[in-house]
Amino acid sequence: MNVTVIGSASAVAPEERALRDLYLEHGPALYSYVLRMLGGDTHRTEDILQETLLRCWDKQNVTDGEGMAVRPWMFRVARNLVIDAHRTRMARPLEVSGNSWLGDMCAEVDDIERMLSSMVVQDALRSLTPAHREALEATIFADRTTQQAAEALGIPQGTVKSRVYYALRSLKSALEERGVR
Template identity: 85%
Template structure:
C-alpha cells in the first residue's frame, strides 16, 4: 500500500519523506565527518553527502528503516566514496585545473625574459669604458655610497659621481638602441 502525503510542495511519497527525514537527522553529522576527511573542501564534501544520500535512496528501502542501523552504513558509504575518489585521482595523471598552465608558462617566459635581459645588459656594460664600468661596480653593484666608492677607487667623490652619471646615460642610450625591453 503506497500512500502519498500532500504537502505544500505537492504529493510526497513515503520514500521521499523518509529520505528528507534521513537528511535532517544525519546530514549535518555526515557532512562534518566528510568535510574533515576532505581537509575542508566544502564542494567535494557536498558532492559526497549528495552521493551518499542518493545511494541510500537507491540501495536501501529508506521508508522502511525500522530496526536497521542506517547511520553507520551511511558513514561507511561516505568514507568509501572519499577513498575511491582519492584513489581515482592518484591513479590518473594530474589534471590541469584553472589557469595553472598559464602561470607555469608565464613563469617560464619570465625566466627566459630575465635571462635575455641580463645578456643585453651585460653587452651594454661591455660597451662602457673601463673607468665607467669600474665606477658602476664600486657604487651600484657593490651597494656603496659615492664617498665609499671614491675611497675604494682612490679618486675624488666628484669624479665617481661624474663617471656614474655618464655610465648610466651611456647604458640608457645603448639599451634604447637594442630595442624595447
C-alpha cells in the first residue's frame, strides 16, 4: 500500500506545483510592482498578487510553450486588477467611522467647489473677446500696471484701461449668467 504524506513533494498536484513554481519565479518582482502601484499598501498588494496567481492558474494554457511570455501577461493582469480595485473603491460610498469624516467631507466639498468655480471662471474668460482677454492677462493676471501692459502689448495706455474696464464688465455679466454672484 502506498501512503502519501500530506505536504510531501509527491502529494502536490502538478497544477499546484506549476503554480508554486510560477510564484517562486515571478512572485517577488510582481509583489514589488504591485506594491509600488498601491503606494505601499501591503495588504492590498497581497490580495492583488493572490488574485493574479489565481487567474494565472485558471488560464493553465498560458505557458511559455505557446510563444507568449507569462511574465508580461501576469504584470498586465496585476495592473488591471489594481485599476479595477481603484475604480471599485471610488464607486463605493464613503465609509464612516466616528465624526472625523465630517471634516474630511467639508475639505473635499471645498476642493470641489473651488475646482468648479475655477472651471466656471475659465469658461467665462473664454467667452470674452481676444482683445479683452489679452488686456486682463497683461494687467491683472501678470500683475502689471496699465502702463507696463500697454508697453508689453504695444498699444496706448488708454486703450488698455478701456479694454480692462469692458472686459471686467463682460466677465461679471458672464459669471452672473453662469450663476456666480
